[in-house]
Amino acid sequence: GENVEQHPSTLSVQExxxxxxxxxxxxxxxxxxxxxxxxxxxxPQLIIDIRSNVGEKKDQRIAVxxxxxxxHFSLHITETQPEDSAVYFCxxxxxxxxxxxxxxxxxxxxxxx
Amino acid sequence: EAGVAxxxxxxxxxxxQSVAFWCNPISGHATLxxxxxxxxxxxKLLIQFQNNGVxxxxxxxxxxxxxxxxxxxxxxxxIQPAKLEDSAVYLCxxxxDRAQYFGPGTRLTVL
Numbered sequence: 001g002e003n004v005e006q007h008p009s010t011l012s013v014q015e016x017x018x019x020x021x022x023x024x025x026x027x028x029x030x031x032x033x034x035x036x037x038x039x040x041x042x043x044p045q046l047i048i049d050i051r052s053n054v055g056e057k058k059d060q061r062i063a064v065x066x067x068x069x070x071x072h073f074s075l076h077i078t079e080t081q082p083e084d085s086a087v088y089f090c091x092x093x094x095x096x097x098x099x100x101x102x103x104x105x106x107x108x109x110x111x112x113x
Numbered sequence: 114e115a116g117v118a119x120x121x122x123x124x125x126x127x128x129x130q131s132v133a134f135w136c137n138p139i140s141g142h143a144t145l146x147x148x149x150x151x152x153x154x155x156x157k158l159l160i161q162f163q164n165n166g167v168x169x170x171x172x173x174x175x176x177x178x179x180x181x182x183x184x185x186x187x188x189x190x191x192i193q194p195a196k197l198e199d200s201a202v203y204l205c206x207x208x209x210d211r212a213q214y215f216g217p218g219t220r221l222t223v224l
Contacts, residue, residue: 043217049211049212105154
């Protein structure tokens with residue numbers, strides 16, 4: 001089955017700096033890669049996603065890049081703000097069974113003033 | 114558009130007791146998922162429904178967990194009997210296409 005690794009597990013940045021979170025996946029046939037933001041005690045919220053036929057996607061301060069050859073994808077947050085502090089999860093959708101999502105282990109992002 | 118609804122939000126039970134969780138997906142979403150999220154980890158899929166049929170239940174501990182979606186809308190997830198290691202947040206999600214939208218979850222504590 002699909003295996004997703006996520007790094008780093010914790011990330012601390014100063015307000016206004018950029019943050020980058022990286023994930024690798026094992027199933028070369030995976031075709032969809034969403035990112036979720038989860039604040040403490042709340043539901044995971046979809047913040048951006050990318051399909052395997054696209055190399056990069058941007059939405060305001062958030063961007064995701066995908067390298068299918070290397071089987072890795074990254075989340076980039078620019079001009080970080082305190083409200084960006086949360087746990088971020090990457091996921092990959094495999095092609096077996098019901099095309100299920102496999103999640104990474106999460107990155108705790110802290111944006112310091 | 115209303116989001117995914119779940120109840121209860123919190124549940125505390127003793128081991129060997131039974132518990133049930135309810136989920137109402139976003140209207141029109143044919144696919145419904147139940148995930149288990151243990152503290153400090155990402156969500157892990159337990160079962161996936163397409164309308165009222167099971168698509169994937171390979172990670173559902175079938176000796177104690179069961180789920181149903183009889184009319185293709187609401188779903189219930191049951192644990193009987195509960196073990197200490199079942200303490201987690203149980204998340205329901207639904208999708209129309211690829212994007213999955215999560216409910217607020219039910220935080221289960223097994224004592």
